[in-house]
Amino acid sequence: MNIPNNLDYTKTHEWVKVNGNIARVGITDFAQHELTDIVFVELPKEGAVLSCGKECAVVESVKTASDVYAPLSGRVIKLNQDVVEAPEVVNSDPYGSGWLFEVEMSNSSELNNLLTPDEYKEIAGGK
Amino acid sequence: MPMYTEAKKTPIYPRHIELGAKMVDFHGWLMPLQYKGVIQEHLAVRNNVGIFDVSHMGVVEIKGNDAYKFLQYLITNNLDKISTGNAIYSPMCNEDGGMLDDLIVYMFSREHFLLIVNASNTQKDFDWICKHKKGYNIEINNISNDIVLIALQGPKACGILEKFLNQSLSDLKRFHFRKFKRIIVSRTGYTGEDGFELFIESGKEIWLWDELMKFKPEPVGLGARDTLRLEKGYILYGNDADISTTPIEAGIGWAVSFNKKDFIGKDALLKNKPKKRLVRLEMQESGIPRQGCAILHSGKKIGTVTSGTYSPCMRKGIAMGYIEGDYSDVEIDIRGKLFKAFVRRLYEHSQ
Numbered sequence: 001m002n003i004p005n006n007l008d009y010t011k012t013h014e015w016v017k018v019n020g021n022i023a024r025v026g027i028t029d030f031a032q033h034e035l036t037d038i039v040f041v042e043l044p045k046e047g048a049v050l051s052c053g054k055e056c057a058v059v060e061s062v063k064t065a066s067d068v069y070a071p072l073s074g075r076v077i078k079l080n081q082d083v084v085e086a087p088e089v090v091n092s093d094p095y096g097s098g099w100l101f102e103v104e105m106s107n108s109s110e111l112n113n114l115l116t117p118d119e120y121k122e123i124a125g126g127k
Numbered sequence: 128m129p130m131y132t133e134a135k136k137t138p139i140y141p142r143h144i145e146l147g148a149k150m151v152d153f154h155g156w157l158m159p160l161q162y163k164g165v166i167q168e169h170l171a172v173r174n175n176v177g178i179f180d181v182s183h184m185g186v187v188e189i190k191g192n193d194a195y196k197f198l199q200y201l202i203t204n205n206l207d208k209i210s211t212g213n214a215i216y217s218p219m220c221n222e223d224g225g226m227l228d229d230l231i232v233y234m235f236s237r238e239h240f241l242l243i244v245n246a247s248n249t250q251k252d253f254d255w256i257c258k259h260k261k262g263y264n265i266e267i268n269n270i271s272n273d274i275v276l277i278a279l280q281g282p283k284a285c286g287i288l289e290k291f292l293n294q295s296l297s298d299l300k301r302f303h304f305r306k307f308k309r310i311i312v313s314r315t316g317y318t319g320e321d322g323f324e325l326f327i328e329s330g331k332e333i334w335l336w337d338e339l340m341k342f343k344p345e346p347v348g349l350g351a352r353d354t355l356r357l358e359k360g361y362i363l364y365g366n367d368a369d370i371s372t373t374p375i376e377a378g379i380g381w382a383v384s385f386n387k388k389d390f391i392g393k394d395a396l397l398k399n400k401p402k403k404r405l406v407r408l409e410m411q412e413s414g415i416p417r418q419g420c421a422i423l424h425s426g427k428k429i430g431t432v433t434s435g436t437y438s439p440c441m442r443k444g445i446a447m448g449y450i451e452g453d454y455s456d457v458e459i460d461i462r463g464k465l466f467k468a469f470v471r472r473l474y475e476h477s478q
Contacts, residue, residue: 036149036350037166039437040413060415062165062354062437065462088166 001125002029004095008111009120012069015095016114023072026099027059027090030124035061038087043101048076050103052110057100059090068100072110078102138275138332139180146346154247156183159348169354169439171345172318176281178344179352181324182332185249186274187242187256191265195237201259201391202232203374205384209234214302214315217382218374219252220392224399225370226377228252229362231315233304241326243276245364259391275332279344280322280355287342288312288323296323310335317352319359357445358438360407360471366418366434367405367447376449378405403430403449408459410444411467421460422448422468432459444468 003009008016013031017024032038042058050056050070057068079101083090090098105111115123134157143150148159159180161168171177189198199206204217214233218226228248233241244252253269260267279288289296292307296314299305301321304313309328316322327335340346353363360378362368368377373396375383383396408416416435421428430450438445450457450470458465 036161037164037437039166039442040415042413062350062415062439064417065415 001033002095003117003121003125005117007095007117008071008114009117010069010071010114011123013124014068014071016071017099018111021105021108022077023074023103023105024099025068025071025101025103026094027068028120028124029094031059031066032091032094032098035059035063035066035091037062038090041083041087041090041100043079043084044076046076046079049106050074050076052107052113059087070103071114072103072105073107074103074105076101077104137180137182138329139182139277139336142333142336142340143180143346148346148348151349153183153349156246158183159346161348161350162346165348165350165354166439168345168347168351172281172320172322172347172351172355173440174282176279176283176287176342176344177318177347177351178336178339179278179280179347180336181278182275183246184276185242185244185246185252185269185271186276186326187244187249187253188268188270189240189242189256189265190238190268191263192238193263193265194240197260197263197265198232198240199387200389201256202230203383203387203390203392203396204232205387206232206234208384209302211236212303212305214304214313216302218368218377218379219255220374220390220396221370222392222395224373224392224395226364226368226372226374227255227370229364229368229379233313241270241274243324247365273329274326275329275335277325277327277332277335277339278316278318278322279325279339280316280318280347281320281344284320284322284344287339287344291338291342317361318355319361320355353434354436354439357434357436357447358440360447362405362447363434372403372405372449373399373401375399376401376403376405403451405433405447405449407471408432408435408446408448408457408468409441409471410446410459411456411469413443414459414461414464414466415444416446416448416459416461416466416468420446420448422450423458423460423465424452424454424456429454429457 202217311326422430432448435446
């Protein structure tokens with residue numbers, strides 16, 4: 001199971017890459033592996049205000065639909081259209097071109113609640 | 128690690144593990160759900176050839192002078208449509224016309240038949256068949272453990288099998304079967320593609336699997352088995368039909384032969400007015416309908432989805448469900464939101 005060291009994670013299998021005040025969000029390798037073939041991605045609307053911990057997107061595979069939870073509060077400023085057109089890229093490159101959306105953080109102290117790669121490994125790395 | 132202590136392993140289990148399959152408990156059988164991925168496996172069957180472990184299916188043997196007569200009474204379809212070396216698809220109903228299972232009957236002779244039944248129903252079907260044998264000169268054997276089934280499906284299946292058997296199969300028509308040394312080759316399947324189901328005696332299945340794998344078919348799991356059959360509108364007993372549905376409601380009325388003198392459920396089916404009808408559904412918008420989703424028209428619930436998935440060929444959600452009334456457009460409630468879908472007539476496959 002791939003768990004890059006330069007990212008932060010959530011208990012609900014999202015990853016976060018922080019760059020200044022902007023956070024890029026996606027789902028982890030563990031998540032895409034559990035979901036199997038992803039066929040639809042429903043992204044939040046641009047400009048939507050997200051609440052930390054609330055459902056904000058949906059990733060649907062042949063097997064099942066899975067909610068994506070906002071790892072941080074803030075306003076959605078960018079969407080990855082590639083995953084809407086080619087959802088399978090979330091399976092093949094979950095940390096790279098399979099990213100989902102970017103958020104302008106409204107409460108940077110929430111970063112303290114995210115998991116480190118080691119902490120995430122305990123939930124996901126065990127398999 | 129998940130513990131599978133309850134589920135039974137099929138004889139081909141070691142090969143699935145070696146291939147890295149994700150395993151799943153399917154009605155008490157430990158089966159491969161997928162190997163490389165459902166979409167890849169599905170498309171391999173449509174474009175190439177796939178190999179399936181279907182050894183979990185039940186096999187019931189019926190032998191004796193009254194075998195033909197007995198089966199004509201037991202099933203709704205008419206054996207007069209077939210002859211030795213042919214197979215026929217039929218529902219099996221109770222006295223109320225409710226479906227107990229759908230199965231395939233193989234006629235070796237008028238005195239010797241094999242029934243292939245759904246894995247989930249094997250014991251129940253066997254008990255039901257035995258319950259009705261009184262007065263018939265027959266013996267009934269549950270030989271599910273003695274015969275193993277492997278399926279080879281797809282446009283390239285025939286070529287591979289001909290090479291393996293070193294025999295031409297050009298005159299083996301659909302729903303016909305033939306014995307080649309120790310293997311019964313049947314031109315049947317659940318995928319809608321040209322393909323074969325191979326019956327081999329228990330103990331030789333790993334040898335057969337390994338021999339066929341030399342031709343590099345794609346191993347296909349239950350995940351793709353479901354997307355393949357749903358794309359073609361084939362029902363799955365337990366999802367799309369059960370004891371509360373008649374074959375007419377389930378869209379397989381063509382397999383009920385009312386001109387047969389008698390069969391279990393005939394009277395009830397003659398009198399029955401279908402309360403609902405199984406239809407195929409094709410999503411007009413993104414969203415995958417799942418079993419249990421409500422089907423609505425003009426805001427009113429008119430039915431329920433019984434099977435739903437994503438179609439790799441059509442690239443949209445597809446489903447089957449029962450509806451009351453005749454509609455061409457409906458809405459499906461998927462996790463609280465309504466999505467539009469087309470209603471299609473159930474696929475009328477010819478025998």
